Amino acid sequence: MTISDYRIEKRADVGMIGLFAQALVAIALAFIASGLLLTVLGFDSVAAFDALRKGAFGTWRNVQGSLVHAAPLAFTGLAVAVAFRARIWSIGQEGQLFAGAMLAYFFTTFLNLPAIITVPLVILAGALGGGLIGGLSGKLKTRFNVDVIVSTVMLNYIIAYLLSYLLTSRIWMAPDEYYLQTDRIPQEARLPNLWRGADLHLGVALAVLAIIVLHVLINRTTFGFSMRAFGGNPVAARFKGIEPRRMIVIVLTLSGALAGLGGVVQSFGVDFRLSQTFLYGYGSAGLIVAVIAGLRPLSIGLVAFIFGALAKGGLFMQVMADVSSAIISAMQAIILMFFLVTSVLFQYRLRRVDRDV
Amino acid sequence: MSELFTQAILVSMFSATVRIAAPLLLVSIGELVVQRAGIWFLGVEGSMLMAAFTAYFASVASSSLYIGLLAGIVMGIAVHLSMAVAAVTLKINQFIIGLGINLLASGLTLFLYRESFKMFGGEVPTIRPFETVALPGLSQIPILGEILFNQHIFTYLAFAMVGVVWAFLYRTRYGLEIRALGENPKALDTKGLSVSGRQYAALAFGGTMAGLAGAVLVLALTDRFVPNMTNGRGWLAIVIIIAGNWKPLPILLAVLVFAFLEAFQLQAQGIGFNIPYQLLLALPYIGAIVAMMGLRWRSEQPEYLGVPYHRE
Numbered sequence: 001m002t003i004s005d006y007r008i009e010k011r012a013d014v015g016m017i018g019l020f021a022q023a024l025v026a027i028a029l030a031f032i033a034s035g036l037l038l039t040v041l042g043f044d045s046v047a048a049f050d051a052l053r054k055g056a057f058g059t060w061r062n063v064q065g066s067l068v069h070a071a072p073l074a075f076t077g078l079a080v081a082v083a084f085r086a087r088i089w090s091i092g093q094e095g096q097l098f099a100g101a102m103l104a105y106f107f108t109t110f111l112n113l114p115a116i117i118t119v120p121l122v123i124l125a126g127a128l129g130g131g132l133i134g135g136l137s138g139k140l141k142t143r144f145n146v147d148v149i150v151s152t153v154m155l156n157y158i159i160a161y162l163l164s165y166l167l168t169s170r171i172w173m174a175p176d177e178y179y180l181q182t183d184r185i186p187q188e189a190r191l192p193n194l195w196r197g198a199d200l201h202l203g204v205a206l207a208v209l210a211i212i213v214l215h216v217l218i219n220r221t222t223f224g225f226s227m228r229a230f231g232g233n234p235v236a237a238r239f240k241g242i243e244p245r246r247m248i249v250i251v252l253t254l255s256g257a258l259a260g261l262g263g264v265v266q267s268f269g270v271d272f273r274l275s276q277t278f279l280y281g282y283g284s285a286g287l288i289v290a291v292i293a294g295l296r297p298l299s300i301g302l303v304a305f306i307f308g309a310l311a312k313g314g315l316f317m318q319v320m321a322d323v324s325s326a327i328i329s330a331m332q333a334i335i336l337m338f339f340l341v342t343s344v345l346f347q348y349r350l351r352r353v354d355r356d357v
Numbered sequence: 358m359s360e361l362f363t364q365a366i367l368v369s370m371f372s373a374t375v376r377i378a379a380p381l382l383l384v385s386i387g388e389l390v391v392q393r394a395g396i397w398f399l400g401v402e403g404s405m406l407m408a409a410f411t412a413y414f415a416s417v418a419s420s421s422l423y424i425g426l427l428a429g430i431v432m433g434i435a436v437h438l439s440m441a442v443a444a445v446t447l448k449i450n451q452f453i454i455g456l457g458i459n460l461l462a463s464g465l466t467l468f469l470y471r472e473s474f475k476m477f478g479g480e481v482p483t484i485r486p487f488e489t490v491a492l493p494g495l496s497q498i499p500i501l502g503e504i505l506f507n508q509h510i511f512t513y514l515a516f517a518m519v520g521v522v523w524a525f526l527y528r529t530r531y532g533l534e535i536r537a538l539g540e541n542p543k544a545l546d547t548k549g550l551s552v553s554g555r556q557y558a559a560l561a562f563g564g565t566m567a568g569l570a571g572a573v574l575v576l577a578l579t580d581r582f583v584p585n586m587t588n589g590r591g592w593l594a595i596v597i598i599i600a601g602n603w604k605p606l607p608i609l610l611a612v613l614v615f616a617f618l619e620a621f622q623l624q625a626q627g628i629g630f631n632i633p634y635q636l637l638l639a640l641p642y643i644g645a646i647v648a649m650m651g652l653r654w655r656s657e658q659p660e661y662l663g664v665p666y667h668r669e
Contacts, residue, residue, distance in 0.1 A: 144649070146646055150595070154646050
């Protein structure tokens with residue numbers, strides 16, 4: 001006779017499908033939790049979430065809007081993934097995002113060239129601005145042994161204050177401007193729309209390109225292999241000829257450049273101005289996107305799209321259901337929390353054990 | 358005349374330094390115990406913010422500062438204990454869960470603040486903050502009395518806690534056990550002492566301190582809640598611990614330096630310093646990086662900081 005027993009055991013690897021299911025469960029739980037919160041506050045949460053859905057996917061225009069919102073998140077998500085894959089805990093994406101947009105804006109204040117030259121220059125400046133700040137954190141680590149988390153967090157604040165100074169001193173602000181924001185970015189520096197009448201701009205295409213490039217770079221190249229090896233075991237990686245100092249600086253520069261591109265994509269594709277509030281929060285949202293996507297570039301594209309849809313739908317929900325769109329950043333964090341908790345549960349599985357008696 | 362004026366400004370600047378130092382000191386001392394216990398908790402910023410938010414709304418709802426204070430502390434403990442569940446019991450990556458707590462706190466408090474803003478009809482009520490308590494006798498000492506002994510009760514408590522925590526960590530068996538958690542948790546475990554129980558306790562203490570710090574911020578230093586009002590103080594606490602090399606007295610020193618920079622910034626324009634205020638506000642952060650570049654002494658960083666304890 002055979003008796004079946006069930007035993008809980010640990011899986012070796014959750015796998016792609018497991019990760020996907022886990023993300024879906026986390027998102028569903030987050031909707032339930034925030035739905036309860038809205039109900040408690042006296043909102044009709046079904047109507048609110050219906051407005052969210054319509055705002056995100058209701059029409060082709062809204063889908064385009066969701067994609068536009070997703071683009072900077074994809075960049076900051078990739079920036080996080082590059083650093084975390086190498087197990088370098090940089091949380092400087094927010095500051096690097098600002099730095100990229102700021103350096104690009106700096107060029108537009110004196111460049112006076114046609115769009116065909118200005119736009120590529122602006123994009124390069126964004127990567128350069130973010131990359132320099134990322135590289136600075138790398139140098140601070142390798143040369144002076146300053147903890148990466150500390151230097152990246154501190155630089156986030158320092159850059160925020162620098163922008164605040166450039167605005168309040170009116171170096172970047174018109175004398176009669178009331179709000180703390182720069183002058184409008186000139187037409188020839190803005191990222192062009194992908195086709196006539198489209199809402200999608202060049203930045204969205206760049207984000208897709210970056211996702212593919214990073215996928216190939218991480219998974220199919222020697223550099224990507226070295227990076228992952230370094231993240232797995234820096235000591236062993238050293239024996240394989242990977243120089244840790246160089247790796248840290250390169251990874252942080254690349255990560256910073258990606259975040260900087262995110263800043264350019266948002267400022268030069270959507271806002272057409274710089275302000276402290278316009279770019280706020282993309283760094284932290286990118287971190288959530290990257291973690292939920294398991295630090296995989298292609299998945300980052302998908303999760304960024306979901307988060308972009310949440311942001312786009314949230315604005316519509318604010319108008320239609322009078323729910324402050326600030327709920328969206330809370331929801332993003334709730335999704336992360338549920339994802340982390342379910343990741344523990346998904347590590348285990350029930351296995352049937354047959355015994356002969 | 359001008360000499361008197363200068364003196365008045367200096368007194369007010371140093372008095373502000375001590376005042377500003379209090380919440381920073383409370384949260385740093387709490388986080389010190391947490392980190393000594395081997396838990397690398399980056400969510401103090403969020404914990405403090407949630408506590409400030411709760412303390413404010415509880416005191417508005419109950420019209421009692423003491424209920425607000427208590428509610429803030431309870432919230433701080435609750436947030437810290439959720440970290441305990443996630444990090445100690447579920448062994449989730451401590452770095453990411455800490456960041457998650459910060460993001461959740463900033464999103465949730467912003468959302469709830471905006472909703473309450475609508476509820477209150479566009480203007481949130483102010484509270485009457487805690488008054489300062491002049492210590493009899495001591496506050497009469499010229500200059501020093503005004504700077505040190507005419508402060509909030511929480512300020513005295515914060516400075517006293519430095520001594521208490523020092524004595525606890527270095528002069529008691531429980532303190533030794535907490536330090537052992539960060540250095541060699543296995544040694545405790547093999548002696549039959551609960552690792553996770555002590556880590557929960559350390560986090561509960563950290564939560565009390567962070568909750569108190571958040572409550573002080575809103576109930577003693579201002580008169581209302583403002584979104585993201587912690588403004589990086591939780592992060593600064595983590596920097597202060599690194600700069601203070603995980604030791605109570607150097608941490609006190611680091612807190613005073615950072616508090617002085619902020620106090621100086623508040624006064625600088627009044628004295629006619631023509632430096633952009635953003636530079637002064639950024640100084641603590643620049644200073645933190647520079648301070649860390651100069652660190653040459655032996656690091657006291659707990660060996661097992663951030664490493665979840667697994668029994669083999």
